[in-house]
Amino acid sequence: MAPRTLATAFLLTLLAACSKPPAPPPATTPTPAPSTAPVTLTIWDWHATDPSKPIGKWLAGIDQEFQAAHPGIKLNHVGQSHTEYYEILKATFSAADKATCPDVVMLHQGSRILDQEPSLIALTPYVTDDFRAARVGWDLTCKGYDPKGVPLAVPIAVQGIVWYYNKALLKQAGVDASKPPQTWDAFLAAIAKVKKLGKSGIAVGEKEGFWGEWWINSAWLQCLSDADAKALTAGTLKWTDPRVAPIFEKLKELNDKGCFQDGAMSTPLFPDAGEVFMRGDAAFFLGLISDVAHWKELGEIIGPENLGGMTCPVFKPGQGADRFPTGGAFAYAVTKWSQHPREAFDYIAFVGSDQHADSFLKDVGSFPANQHYDAKLMTDPNAKEIAGWMTAGRAGHQLTEAMPTAVSEALKRECQRILSGQTDVKGAMEAVEKVAEGERARAKGK
């Protein structure tokens, strides 16, 4: 065959392959009604990755129950990596082919939900007044952070940041473990005594910067009022304001006094820093109250009798000084590419139902957003104490939860820079303010 003929044939074949396929013959049977067609719901989260953990097991059990109760619905529950979760989500939402988009996504409450707003449906048609009244956390899942606003996600858990301490280690160091150090000076004195044992004061994992963010969320309650926090978010209070400075000054002080374990800057927060604490190599650990790294998980290793929880040591006695930050737990949302939003919401409601609020507390050791749980199930002394703080009005919010992600990222990086001696407090505050200013300008421009 002549080369010219061969080439022509090839190009014709290529053109044929690229051309539109012939239209299918007209359907002779009507399309089945949506209600009777089998439905597959794809759910993405970061907890289903590990079914050996209580929360993974809890979700797996709920999926089985849901499918048994809804024979027409098949669940495709995909566990994604927590570290890269939002990057994966972004890549999927940005892809031209939306067929791979999940129906239901787990999101952290706060700015993470609002960042994804273009990809989520408003849940207004599904969230009834009763449904809303039974749950807390709507201020972090609704548009404009308005608890009565348009809901974008359903809160499932209540999260918070608590200073956990190892009673046995404190006792060994000569610190009265029945009265955890409440003031900054007492805290530093306790750490100094622990260090004499050859142990570390605080177990820190600052590789990803999460610990720095937790520190900020815990420490701001010591020097700023709620009004200050709102002003900081709105930009009417600057990050360079002297009232903000103690957050960074105390962080630097902890570092300067050698309160952390060796290698804290390259230690991942999950699970390595927690393991340092659970091994008994550090006396304090900034942990959570739900999901992971919380009173149940820590207590199971070091013994609930050896575990204590406290709020951030008081910088200067005053209003709000003994509060602890809550918020930022997980919530579920429905993506706008879901073909079955009703069923997707039904699944979310099933996960956050009264019965599962009980099992969430009992089996996972987490605080449910659904307040219709049986309080008698709470037997752990630390859980009781934390619940007591909440009912006593000692729950504040997390400072970063309503901040643009770029500001949170800058805060993490600047904490790393302070801890590694690359900047001072003033430099860090100015750098964060510059990013915040840029974000405000962007928001204004939009």
Add this chain to the structure above:
Amino acid sequence: MIPPRHLRLPAPTAWLFLTPALLLLVVFRLIPALSAVAHAFTDWDGVTAPTAAGLANFGQLAHDPVFRTAVGNNLLLVAAVPVWLLVSLVLALLIHQEVPGWRFFRASFFLPSVLSPVIVGTLFTALLRSDGPVNRGVQLLGARGFRVDWLGNPNTALPTLTLVILWGIFGLGVIVFLAGLAAVPSEILEAGRLDGATGWTYLRHIVVPPLRHVIEFWAVNLVVWSFTSLFAFVYVMTGGGPGYRTMLVEYQLYLQAFELNRMGYACALGTALFCMVFGVVLLQVRLMTGEEE
């Protein structure tokens, strides 16, 4: 070099062979690249429709301190390219001269190259921990108080990362230079030795001249890689930290696109990165060809 007329293919046949590669190149390289350049002039979150932003992204880029730091870090990596070249060349020469155990070394040097950067990064992250084997090893050698947080200390993080990258890719360089040495007539190398050339003189005046084009090829490759292909190492080992100490432009691009939802700005970063790589490689080729002339 144009082949002699009798060896040339008729145009349609040439196009026949070229078409699949060209199609792939256009669909998967050219169109996405042009699309990214177009999106660099927009404000786009990757999901909703982009809006025209003119030169705003590039204006921001010019004042972005993180971008400046990242470019500086990238240039420090480029500055390490001669070391990467030299290590590979010397090792290739030793293997070529069949030093004792050369077969073992040839295989073991190449081994890191077949490992994914994620595996290499994870392996070294564990080895370099503050309480890890490297520090323990130094302590066993007598330095009792020795403990360096190799990846967490701002003074050691980037040099450590550079060394790990070197370990990860030097084997490929060895293979490239071995292939080049195989094409060098053994008489030239032998004559150099007989004339008494040793060490640096032998390397510079006997080995390098016939390998000039191979070295140029590999140098250009390494420069391009140091700008565009080290993401996985940074991602696994440091996340760009502590602070921005190991931030590279490609990692900043990823953070802007997928962490901060700023696709338009990320596209501007990508466009700037392309221009930088193109500029540096152009300069490099000019310098090398200039020397040759």
